[in-house]
Each structure stands twice: as C-alpha cells, then as structure tokens.
Amino acid sequence: MNEDTGPLDDIHRGGRDLGERLSAQMARLDAGGLTRLDHPLLTVAISAPETGGVILAGRLAPETHPWLTDHRVSDTVLLPGTAHVDLALRAGAEIGFPVLARLVHEVPLAVPAHGAVQLQVVVGERTGAGTRPVRIWSRPEGAADAVWMRHASGELTASDLAAADDLGEWPPPEATPLAVDGGHERLRAVGSRSGSGLRAAWRYRDDLYAEVELPDAAHGDPAAFGIHPALLDAVLQVGLLGAGAEAVAFPVAWNTVVLRAAGAIRLRVRLTYPAADRIGITAADHTGQPVLTVASLATRPASGRGPDAQIGESALFAVQWSPMTTIGPVVDPEVVHIYGPDDLELIEADCAPPAIVAGVEPAAAGTTPARGQENTVAARRLVEGWLARPDLVESRLVLVTRRAVSVGEHDHADLAVAPVWELVRAAQAANPDRIVLLDTDAAPDEDIAGPLLARAMASGETELAIRGAELLAPRPVPLSGGIRDAPGHPPARTPARHRTA
Known part of the structure; x- marks a missing residue:
C-alpha cells in the first residue's frame, strides 16, 4: 500500500488501471475485426472474407450459466438442443439470414462439472440455392490440442418471412384442460431432469395449447437471448401431455424456424401434429402476438439408456428413406x-x-x-x-x-x-x-x-x-461414428440429409 494514501485510494487506483487495460484490450479486438456480442453464450464475431460468412465464438460453464444444471440426462448436464436453435438464429441475424431453414442435431454437448467449453458457430459461403450452411462446434477450454466436435448442422436463409397466426383468443373456448404433472414424470422415467416451465395446458381437437414460463433459475438476462433455451425447452415439454410414457421423444431436426420477437419470458403455445413424428409450433406473447414459429420438428423416441449411449460416437444421425406406414384419413385430392x-x-x-x-x-x-x-x-x-x-x-x-x-x-x-x-x-x-x-x-x-x-x-x-x-x-x-474436425474445414464424414449434389 502506498504510504501517502489510504487503502480505498489504492483500490480505486487499481480499479481504474484494470478498467484501462480491459478497454485497451477490447480496442485491440475491435481493430482486429472482431465484433463484441451481447449474447449470453457468445462473446465475439468475426467476418470470414473468403466465404462472406461469419464465425461467432463464446464460452460455456455451469458457474456462468447456472440454468444449465436444470437440464440433465442421467445426471449429466447437457446443453439443450434448443440452445443450438438460438445460437444458429443469432448467427443468421448477424449476416442478414434470419430464417433457420433446417437444423439437425448430431452429437449432444456435455457440460463438465468443472471447467468450461469453448463454442464456435460457423456460417459458410452462400450456396446456389440462396442459403448459407451453419455449423455448431465445441472443445474443452484450456486444451489447445483438443479436437473440435461438431454438434449440429443446418442451413440459414434470407427469405421473406411468411405471416404467422396469432393466439389472441386464449385459451380456445372449447378446449379441455389437461393436468401438467404427467409430462414431468415421463421425462424422469427416461433419465431426464429438465427444469419445468409448463404452467397450464389444454387440448382442442388434435392440437395442444399451453402456457409456459421461463424457470426462475434462468431469469438472469432473457432479453439477451433471441429465444431462451430453457423457455423453448419448456415448449417441447408440452408435447408430453396426453402421450404414453413410451412416447417421450427428443428433438432431432428443426425445419423453418422463424424468430419474430426476442427476449420472451412467458409464452402461449400451440402444437400441431402434421405427422406421427413431426410437431408444428406456434408461440406467442401474452397478447397473442407471434414470437416464434417452427414449421416442423422431427423427433425420435427416448431410449432411456442415458447419455452414455447417446454422447459421442453413437449420437450421430443420418437420414434414411423409410416407407410411410401410418397416414391419416385418405381422400381423393382435387x-x-x-x-x-x-x-x-x-x-x-x-x-x-x-x-x-x-x-x-x-x-x-x-x-x-x-x-x-x-x-x-x-x-x-x-x-x-x-x-x-x-x-x-x-x-x-x-x-x-x-x-x-x-x-x-x-x-x-x-x-x-x-x-x-x-x-x-x-x-x-x-x-x-x-x-x-x-x-x-x-x-x-x-x-x-x-x-x-x-x-x-x-x-x-x-x-x-x-x-x-x-x-x-x-x-x-x-x-455410428463421430465428427471431430476443426470448425471451418470440411469434415472427414458428414451425415448427409440426402445423398445428392
């Protein structure tokens, strides 16, 4: 301590020096072409001059994101697949491609109890069809020689947004109330410990309606997310209502995801079922104005075997063309x-x-x-x-x-x-x-x-x-098999949706 000053003066001086050093470091980042982001999971973005795309980078750890601990499968903390959706949407918004045309989950991202994970979201070159590929990668922090693992891949588009239905009349007058406890127990039966944000639910004809809310543990800064992963995870829990325990399913592939308003804490939700393993989602705010729409979400049944059977080599998915065995009423179309x-x-x-x-x-x-x-x-x-x-x-x-x-x-x-x-x-x-x-x-x-x-x-x-x-x-x-190549480089093997050019 300086003899001519008191301890508070030294503390203030040290704070000013630290602030000046941090400002100088951020100025160097800006000069290097990095853009600072206010997203809770992403810190910076840098343009990729060769492709016209962008790379977004961030850090993930339980101590900085405590809401993650509510998303467990067999006592392993996983980044929700809904977080992949928000990450991809944020990357698309950064370069003017706001619609997530499709996103396929490949390998679950396990969050360590101690330490952190580095994240990268890579948006590539524009294709002839007018879309841009998007990939989500991670590797353990502090291990420079650690390989990057790819967790999700998809496509972004800049297409104009189609109009969305509002949910102003709420709930539908003829809807039947449903008990919400059954869905939580079905999740536990397959080893999941996801936090619950499901507050009320109804059924009207073949559709499900519900009110969901961001769990208290996730209330830190919901406005910084496009759609908070914990809130979107609560939306998916609505699909558990009215189904048997064997019908618990996890998301695999998202199609045409459009974020229409950011920072929601509570949602009105409508789920439709265009096919046996597909869900359509419309989410609105408390006035019925659209917040998020998903044209279809493909799901797969939960195995109940825990993450050891899902993480890594066996968690990669490809597309297989299968016969249509169950179809609703068939009439001769005009x-x-x-x-x-x-x-x-x-x-x-x-x-x-x-x-x-x-x-x-x-x-x-x-x-x-x-x-x-x-x-x-x-x-x-x-x-x-x-x-x-x-x-x-x-x-x-x-x-x-x-x-x-x-x-x-x-x-x-x-x-x-x-x-x-x-x-x-x-x-x-x-x-x-x-x-x-x-x-x-x-x-x-x-x-x-x-x-x-x-x-x-x-x-x-x-x-x-x-x-x-x-x-x-x-x-x-x-x-079988995994993808462990560096982000921004072609993987040794990709799970092709369709084996076409």
Missing part, C-alpha cells in the same frame, strides 16, 4: 396437373384448385452442369410464377421431380436434377406447408395420380419419394 411454368396461365383466377401437381421436365441434352442449370431455371420460374398468383395462395404446389434424390444404396440420383430440391427448399422455408417436393422413378410421360398421390397429400410431409408402388419419407436414424 388437383390440376401442369407441365411447366407457362401452364400456370391456364389456371383461371376463380377456379383455383386445392393442389397443383407440377412436373419439372429434366433437360435431355448437354453436360450435367448445363442440364442442372436448365432444370433449376425451369423450377425457379415455376415456383416464382405460382407464388406471384395471389389467387393461388390457398393452393398447395406439389413439385414432381424424377430421381432428384437417392433413397437407398443402389438408388442413384440424377445430379442434373438434384439441385432443384436445394433450390425449392429455400422457397419451402419462406412458405411453410405450401410446397411439397415429390420425387419419383416413373417415366417422364407418366402422371402421378391415384392412391399414391392421395396418400402423399394426406401424409402432411413436405418431402416424399415414390419408388415403384411404395411411398417413402426421410427419417433420422442413428449412425
């Missing part, structure tokens, strides 16, 4: 068949059908790249022409391709047609539930009609394939 973008003019304004089945005729001549360009241009003209018709807003577009996807080991995709699916997926993200991709192995002069088309329309799926007389849909399945 459809109009067209064979190219010019045929849209033949549909009269006052005679809009419930569905338009449109074929994309594969280009027959030229190199594969030239044929691919011709096919994607034709598909783009068709989709843009259909979207430009306000009288067709209530019609669904069923876009039929021929061998655009591979549905099995010996089923080979036409690489000149495969890009059509990537292009149309961007349009699906901006127009939920309005476009169906239907791939077939039929001859070019064969129309898709009859029972197969009726089953496809009744399935509620947005991606389907017909092989012979069988209707197939993509489903996530466990894949």
Whole structure:
C-alpha cells in the first residue's frame, strides 16, 4: 500500500488501471475485426472474407450459466438442443439470414462439472440455392490440442418471412384442460431432469395449447437471448401431455424456424401434429402476438439408456428413406396437373384448385452442369410464377421431380436434377406447408395420380419419394461414428440429409 494514501485510494487506483487495460484490450479486438456480442453464450464475431460468412465464438460453464444444471440426462448436464436453435438464429441475424431453414442435431454437448467449453458457430459461403450452411462446434477450454466436435448442422436463409397466426383468443373456448404433472414424470422415467416451465395446458381437437414460463433459475438476462433455451425447452415439454410414457421423444431436426420477437419470458403455445413424428409450433406473447414459429420438428423416441449411449460416437444421425406406414384419413385430392411454368396461365383466377401437381421436365441434352442449370431455371420460374398468383395462395404446389434424390444404396440420383430440391427448399422455408417436393422413378410421360398421390397429400410431409408402388419419407436414424474436425474445414464424414449434389 502506498504510504501517502489510504487503502480505498489504492483500490480505486487499481480499479481504474484494470478498467484501462480491459478497454485497451477490447480496442485491440475491435481493430482486429472482431465484433463484441451481447449474447449470453457468445462473446465475439468475426467476418470470414473468403466465404462472406461469419464465425461467432463464446464460452460455456455451469458457474456462468447456472440454468444449465436444470437440464440433465442421467445426471449429466447437457446443453439443450434448443440452445443450438438460438445460437444458429443469432448467427443468421448477424449476416442478414434470419430464417433457420433446417437444423439437425448430431452429437449432444456435455457440460463438465468443472471447467468450461469453448463454442464456435460457423456460417459458410452462400450456396446456389440462396442459403448459407451453419455449423455448431465445441472443445474443452484450456486444451489447445483438443479436437473440435461438431454438434449440429443446418442451413440459414434470407427469405421473406411468411405471416404467422396469432393466439389472441386464449385459451380456445372449447378446449379441455389437461393436468401438467404427467409430462414431468415421463421425462424422469427416461433419465431426464429438465427444469419445468409448463404452467397450464389444454387440448382442442388434435392440437395442444399451453402456457409456459421461463424457470426462475434462468431469469438472469432473457432479453439477451433471441429465444431462451430453457423457455423453448419448456415448449417441447408440452408435447408430453396426453402421450404414453413410451412416447417421450427428443428433438432431432428443426425445419423453418422463424424468430419474430426476442427476449420472451412467458409464452402461449400451440402444437400441431402434421405427422406421427413431426410437431408444428406456434408461440406467442401474452397478447397473442407471434414470437416464434417452427414449421416442423422431427423427433425420435427416448431410449432411456442415458447419455452414455447417446454422447459421442453413437449420437450421430443420418437420414434414411423409410416407407410411410401410418397416414391419416385418405381422400381423393382435387388437383390440376401442369407441365411447366407457362401452364400456370391456364389456371383461371376463380377456379383455383386445392393442389397443383407440377412436373419439372429434366433437360435431355448437354453436360450435367448445363442440364442442372436448365432444370433449376425451369423450377425457379415455376415456383416464382405460382407464388406471384395471389389467387393461388390457398393452393398447395406439389413439385414432381424424377430421381432428384437417392433413397437407398443402389438408388442413384440424377445430379442434373438434384439441385432443384436445394433450390425449392429455400422457397419451402419462406412458405411453410405450401410446397411439397415429390420425387419419383416413373417415366417422364407418366402422371402421378391415384392412391399414391392421395396418400402423399394426406401424409402432411413436405418431402416424399415414390419408388415403384411404395411411398417413402426421410427419417433420422442413428449412425455410428463421430465428427471431430476443426470448425471451418470440411469434415472427414458428414451425415448427409440426402445423398445428392
């Protein structure tokens, strides 16, 4: 201590010196092209000049994020999969790609009881379909030679946001109240100790409605999140109501996630079920104004074996095309068949059908790249022409391709047609539930009609394939092996959604 000053003076001087050093360090970060972030899990962002993307970095530890301890599976603390959604949305907002077109969970992120985890969210180069890939990585802090592990991958899009339903009339007048305790016990039965934010619930017809609230332990700074992971986790708990214990399911793949308002603490929620293993989510604030929408969330049954059977090698998922075995009531659909973008003019304004089945005729001549360009241009003209018709807003577009996807080991995709699916997926993200991709192995002069088309329309799926007389849909399945490559570099093996170009 300085003899000419008191202890408080030394403390104040030390505080000023520390503040000056921190300011100088942050100034050097700014000069190096780093942007400081106010997100609770992410600290800085840096632009990637070669790709036009961005890398967001942060740190995760129980002492700085105590709400994490409420998310346990068999006594192992895991970062909720809902946090991956918020991280990806934040990265997309950073570069003007606010819609999460899809996100697939690959490996759970275990949080150590002591120490911390480094995070990186990497957004890559813009694709020909107008999307950007997004990847979420982690490695233990303090181990410079530790390998990075990839936990989730997906796509972001800058497409315009489709309108969302509000939940102003609350709860629905004819809804039946449900007890909320059963869902919590089903979670415990499969080894999960997730905190509960579920406050009330109702059922109306086939839909579930609920009120959820951010648990007290997570109230630190909800406004800094787009959607707090603990709050979105409470939304998923609504799906446990009314189902048997064997029906407990965990999220695998998110499709078309749109954040419409940030920092919510309480939500009104509606869950719909377009398919047996798919959930549609609409979340609103206490006035009914939209906060978050999810076109569909694919789930898988909980094994109850604990995280040791899920973390690491066995927690990687790929997509497998499986036969559609359970479909709701099937009725003959009222459809109009067209064979190219010019045929849209033949549909009269006052005679809009419930569905338009449109074929994309594969280009027959030229190199594969030239044929691919011709096919994607034709598909783009068709989709843009259909979207430009306000009288067709209530019609669904069923876009039929021929061998655009591979549905099995010996089923080979036409690489000149495969890009059509990537292009149309961007349009699906901006127009939920309005476009169906239907791939077939039929001859070019064969129309898709009859029972197969009726089953496809009744399935509620947005991606389907017909092989012979069988209707197939993509489903996530466990894949042995893990991904442990550095972020920003191509992995040694990626869990492809569809094995196409």
